Structure formats: structure tokens, C-alpha cells
Amino acid sequence: MEVRKPYQLVSREWKQEDTTFTVNGVEIGKDLVMIAGPCAVENEEQIFTISEFLSKQNVRFLRGGAYKPRTSPYSFQGLKTEGLQMLRKAADRFEMAVVTEILSLDKLDELCEYADILQVGTRNMSNYPLLKALGKIKRPVLLKRGMSSTIEEWLLAAEYILSGGNEKVILCERGIRTFEKATRNTLDLSAVALVKQLSHLPVIADPSQGTGVRDLVVPMSLAAIAAGADGLIVEVHNQPAVALSDGEQSLYFDQFRNMLEPLKAAAQLQKRHFDFENRRQTTELTPGL
Ligand code: PEP
Numbered sequence: 627m628e629v630r631k632p633y634q635l636v637s638r639e640w641k642q643e644d645t646t647f648t649v650n651g652v653e654i655g656k657d658l659v660m661i662a663g664p665c666a667v668e669n670e671e672q673i674f675t676i677s678e679f680l681s682k683q684n685v686r687f688l689r690g691g692a693y694k695p696r697t698s699p700y701s702f703q704g705l706k707t708e709g710l711q712m713l714r715k716a717a718d719r720f721e722m723a724v725v726t727e728i729l730s731l732d733k734l735d736e737l738c739e740y741a742d743i744l745q746v747g748t749r750n751m752s753n754y755p756l757l758k759a760l761g762k763i764k765r766p767v768l769l770k771r772g773m774s775s776t777i778e779e780w781l782l783a784a785e786y787i788l789s790g791g792n793e794k795v796i797l798c799e800r801g802i803r804t805f806e807k808a809t810r811n812t813l814d815l816s817a818v819a820l821v822k823q824l825s826h827l828p829v830i831a832d833p834s835q836g837t838g839v840r841d842l843v844v845p846m847s848l849a850a851i852a853a854g855a856d857g858l859i860v861e862v863h864n865q866p867a868v869a870l871s872d873g874e875q876s877l878y879f880d881q882f883r884n885m886l887e888p889l890k891a892a893a894q895l896q897k898r899h900f901d902f903e904n905r906r907q908t909t910e911l912t913p914g915l
């Protein structure tokens with residue numbers, strides 16, 4: 627079969643129906659997925675407080691960086707193995723799946739031990755040896771768009787993973803570099819709508835890195851769903867003011883909680899449902915959170 631695109635396996639021409647796969651009881655690509663948590667794992671109390679709050683909202687996917695790619699070498703670099711252990715422990719306690727970033731190829735085995743979904747950050751979208759290695763594993767990969775990458779380059783990066791044999795790829799629009807300085811990045815929601823046409827892979831949006839501004843996260847989350855996104859990855863913190871990374875773009879618990887009803891309504895307009903809408907039996911949780 628001839629596919630008139632530089633990418634093949636990721637294209638809609640190659641495969642018409644949406645790709646879906648199930649993680650932690652959620653059929654990603656069908657149900658809208660909500661991935662939430664802090665930018666970075668900071669200590670056990672922080673990650674437990676946040677994951678308990680999120681699981682009370684029925685969120686099933688916990689994000690949190692243990693290996694952090696920071697612009698400055700003097701910024702907090704993450705708790706590394708210790709952070710992965712805390713993340714896993716918190717996620718297991720609240721029956722959540724772990725989404726965390728793989729920074730380098732040498733940590734692949736370790737990440738596969740602790741994570742349910744491996745996140746490839748914007749700075750690594752063009753790390754081809756890493757992408758090739760991710761094609762050989764069974765874990766799903768959350769592939770962020772490079773901050774200076776075209777849509778075609780992004781889809782070709784996904785092609786590396788699919789051509790290696792791993793079809794479980796979630797694409798994530800997280801904003802691109804433009805001349806604009808009022809926002810951290812320019813969240814390209816036209817890319818979400820377009821990539822949904824070009825590819826059968828699930829596409830989600832990251833309005834936290836995408837705007838860098840807490841109060842823009844709610845409106846842009848709603849806009850992403852209206853644009854056809856298959857879900858969101860959002861930063862939430864129990865104490866954003868003292869967060870060790872990305873506090874200014876992290877939602878307060880109240881903001882997160884209050885966003886869920888409008889998101890449900892946005893999903894309904896798309897004739898879809900969020901994963902957090904399906905109630906499930908969970909362990910006893912501390913009241914008051
Ligand atoms: C993050 O999710 O905290 C992150 C570092 O993402 P990105 O690679 O999109 O900057």
C-alpha cells in the first residue's frame with residue numbers, strides 16, 4: 627500500500643480507525659484521559675497528599691518527574707530513583723498508574739520497573755537512539771512535541787517508535803516556541819485538531835507547560851477538549867507557592883476540582899466521556915481531602 631506521507635505507520639492512510647489501548651482500566655484513545663500530578667516528585671508527603679486528593683476526584687493517572695530536565699544545572703534535578711519509588715508507592719496506594727519522564731537511554735530498565743507510561747519530554751523528541759529503544763518495549767510512550775518541531779517532525783518521531791514494534795504511543799502537544807513572551811509557550815491547539823486527522827494515534831494536550839500560567843490552564847484545558855484532544859496532562863500541587871519546579875503553572879486543588887464539571891460538559895459536546903466520570907470502588911480514603 628502506498629502512503630503519500632513521509633511517515634507511514636502513524637498515518638490515517640495506513641490505519642483508519644483510532645488506536646486505543648488499555649492502561650489501568652482506561653481505554654486510552656476512546657475514553658478521555660486525565661493525567662495529573664506535580665511537575666516533580668519532591669518528598670513522600672507531597673506525592674501522597676497530591677495523589678490522595680487526585681484519587682478522590684477519581685483521577686487514575688499520576689504524573690510526576692523523578693528525573694527532571696531543567697534549563698539550569700543549578701535547578702532541582704529531581705529525586706531520581708528515590709522519586710520513582712515514592713511515585714510508585716503513592717500510585718499503588720491509590721490505585722493509579724504512573725506517568726513519568728525518561729531522560730536518558732541508560733535509565734530505560736529502571737523506568738520500565740516503576741512506570742506504567744514513559745514520558746518523552748520536549749527536549750528529547752529528537753533523541754533517535756532513545757526513540758528506537760522505546761520501539762522495542764511494551765510500555766506505552768507519551769511523546770511530547772519538540773518545542774521547535776514541526777508537526778511532520780513530531781509524527782516522524784512517533785514513527786521511530788511504531789516502526790520498532792511499539793504501537794502504544796500517545797502524542798502530546800505541549801506548546802511551541804514563538805515570539806510571544808507573555809506565555810511560556812504557545813499551545814498549538816490547531817496541531818491537536820490537525821494531528822487527529824493525520825494520525826490514528828491518541829493526542830492529548832499539556833496546558834501547564836503550554837502556557838506556564840496557572841490561570842490559563844483551565845480555559846486552555848477546555849479549549850483542548852473542544853479541539854478534539856483525547857485527554858490532558860495537568861500539573862497540580864498541594865502548595866504551588868513552594869513547589870521545587872513549575873509552581874507558577876501548577877493548579878491549586880480547588881482549581882483542579884472545579885475544572886472537572888466544565889470538562890465533563892466539554893467532553894459531552896464531543897460525545898465522549900472522561901475516565902474520571904466512571905466511579906469505581908477504591909480503598910478507604912482519609913476524609914477531608
Ligand atoms: C513536564 O511535563 O514537567 C515537562 C518537563 O514537560 P516538557 O518536556 O513538555 O517541557
Ligand code: MN
Nearest residue numbers: 665835861872
Ligand atoms: Mn513541569
